[in-house]
Amino acid sequence: xxxxxxxxxxAFLRNALFGGLLASAACGLMGPYVVVRRIGYxxxxxxxxxxxxxxxxYFLGGSPxxxxxxxxxxxxxxxxxxxxxxxxxxxxxxxxxxxxxxAAGIMFISRTPGYNADxxxxxxxxxxxxxxxxxxxxxxxxxxxxxxxxxxxxxFLAIAFDPEFxxxxxxxxxxxxxxxxCLVALTVxxxxxxxxxxxxxxxxxxxxxxxxxxxxxxxxxxxxxTMLGVIFTISGLAVSFQRDLPAxxxxxxxxxxxxxxxxxxxxxxxxxxxx
Amino acid sequence: MNPAxxxxxxxxxxxxxxxLDHVDLEVREGEFLGLVGPNGGGKSTLLKIVLGLLKPESGxxxxxxxxxxxxxxxxxxxxxxxxxxxxxxxxxxxTVLLGxxxxxxxxxxxxxxxxxxARQAMREARISDLHGRPIETLSGGQLQRTLVARAxxxxxxxxxxxxxxxNIDQRGEMDIFDLFESLNQRLTIVLVSHDIAFISKYVHRVxxxxxxxxxxxxxxxxxxxxxxxxxxxxxxxxxNHG
Numbered sequence: 001x002x003x004x005x006x007x008x009x010x011a012f013l014r015n016a017l018f019g020g021l022l023a024s025a026a027c028g029l030m031g032p033y034v035v036v037r038r039i040g041y042x043x044x045x046x047x048x049x050x051x052x053x054x055x056x057x058y059f060l061g062g063s064p065x066x067x068x069x070x071x072x073x074x075x076x077x078x079x080x081x082x083x084x085x086x087x088x089x090x091x092x093x094x095x096x097x098x099x100x101x102x103a104a105g106i107m108f109i110s111r112t113p114g115y116n117a118d119x120x121x122x123x124x125x126x127x128x129x130x131x132x133x134x135x136x137x138x139x140x141x142x143x144x145x146x147x148x149x150x151x152x153x154x155x156f157l158a159i160a161f162d163p164e165f166x167x168x169x170x171x172x173x174x175x176x177x178x179x180x181x182c183l184v185a186l187t188v189x190x191x192x193x194x195x196x197x198x199x200x201x202x203x204x205x206x207x208x209x210x211x212x213x214x215x216x217x218x219x220x221x222x223x224x225x226t227m228l229g230v231i232f233t234i235s236g237l238a239v240s241f242q243r244d245l246p247a248x249x250x251x252x253x254x255x256x257x258x259x260x261x262x263x264x265x266x267x268x269x270x271x272x273x274x275x
Numbered sequence: 276m277n278p279a280x281x282x283x284x285x286x287x288x289x290x291x292x293x294x295l296d297h298v299d300l301e302v303r304e305g306e307f308l309g310l311v312g313p314n315g316g317g318k319s320t321l322l323k324i325v326l327g328l329l330k331p332e333s334g335x336x337x338x339x340x341x342x343x344x345x346x347x348x349x350x351x352x353x354x355x356x357x358x359x360x361x362x363x364x365x366x367x368x369x370t371v372l373l374g375x376x377x378x379x380x381x382x383x384x385x386x387x388x389x390x391x392x393a394r395q396a397m398r399e400a401r402i403s404d405l406h407g408r409p410i411e412t413l414s415g416g417q418l419q420r421t422l423v424a425r426a427x428x429x430x431x432x433x434x435x436x437x438x439x440x441x442n443i444d445q446r447g448e449m450d451i452f453d454l455f456e457s458l459n460q461r462l463t464i465v466l467v468s469h470d471i472a473f474i475s476k477y478v479h480r481v482x483x484x485x486x487x488x489x490x491x492x493x494x495x496x497x498x499x500x501x502x503x504x505x506x507x508x509x510x511x512x513x514x515n516h517g
Binding site for chain 1: 326327328347348350352354358359363364365366369370372373374375376377382383384385409411425429
């Protein structure tokens with residue numbers, strides 16, 4: 001079945017497309033910070049802890065997305081706070097938040113009466129099942145993130161590049177770092193809807209890491225990473241729809257292939273060029 | 276009139292033995308002061324206290340008559356290289372623009388006036404032709420000038436330079452000292468260095484720091500003072516730069 005033609009017919013497909021575009025904007029905005037600050041592991045911890053929140057919301061009969069939001073923000077604050085106070089424990093703590101969040105999530109889901117089909121979609125995404133009201137929430141999250149990133153562009157750049165200098169120039173480095181982590185948490189929530197929590201890190205880092213190979217400024221990285229995100233999610237969606245494959249996994253495999261091809265092609269073209 | 280930097284009876288320790296022990300230092304406005312001493316003698320610690328990054332155990336520190344956390348707004352700080360990653364995706368111009376933090380507007384991207392001041396700072400540091408270059412492609416001397424330009428973009432009254440020539444060849448070292456000399460016509464400069472012989476040609480006064488502080492006019496520096504400072508006899512090397 002043709003993807004473009006089906007878009008006109010099926011509302012769920014349009015929702016999926018819109019969700020993919022929102023995810024692209026989110027990973028384009030925050031991915032560059034995650035890559036240049038090298039906090040991919042931290043983002044992974046936040047992503048996995050989200051299962052705890054989703055499980056609790058599910059157990060209580062609420063909407064999982066709100067549980068995801070609360071858990072992501074809580075994990076970001078806990079990890080951020082400890083990494084500022086006792087950075088030598090950051091690694092251990094991220095691992096703990098990561099695993100405890102998942103364990104709590106699985107516990108809640110197993111205690112919820114009824115059919116537990118949602119677990120796989122939390123883990124690997126369910127872009128084809130995004131309801132309208134979640135879409136509106138995701139859209140407002142992305143708008144909020146864009147606003148905060150624009151407002152604090154210079155502070156975020158300063159703390160990512162040279163925190164000591166930023167502090168001397170009167171930037172409240174700790175506060176800005178925690179704010180940045182909260183934005184990463186919001187990004188994670190948006191991405192979890194599209195590719196699931198296990199695959200979040202790939203979508204968060206691969207477009208930005210690819211962008212870093214072509215441009216040398218944070219702002220340009222955001223623009224390129226967003227465009228790459230759009231390409232990956234839409235082509236992934238189209239391929240998965242036409243071939244009847246899982247959407248989240250298809251998106252990640254396309255992004256991963258692009259990353260590996262560019263990584264391998266880089267040194268190769270340089271070698272040929274230098275001959 | 277307030278001195279540029281006023282330090283009285285300052286003591287600081289990380290653990291038991293004090294790193295700085297009852298240090299007194301007064302940097303006059305317009306002065307070019309060299310701060311020398313052995314590694315671990317407390318030079319960087321003293322800078323961090325003046326910049327308000329560390330709190331002293333006891334004693335007074337004032338920058339232009341104000342506490343460091345307020346007075347540091349008027350300090351242009353040039354760090355050693357190590358404080359950031361060289362492969363960070365940022366251009367020379369954007370690096371210099373970060374010197375505008377805490378000046379003018381506080382939110383959003385930098386404005387036109389900030390860009391003008393950054394451009395002026397780049398002209399003064401003679402790196403205008405490098406403005407679009409990613410910092411990872413710069414030589415040691417070019418990067419150092421970028422950091423000087425970033426400090427100048429703060430519109431400072433005092434320049435604090437921490438080992439500014441650690442990664443520069445000798446030719447570049449002389450060039451950058453000529454730049455400092457001309458900046459000294461309008462700015463107070465405190466320069467941290469381990470190379471007492473070289474800087475004594477440029478600075479007005481040398482403060483020797485090894486837990487405690489001993490100040491000297493440059494013409495009085497001799498082997499006896501240096502051995503007192505470093506704890507063992509050292510040879511003074513005479514530089515003959517043109």
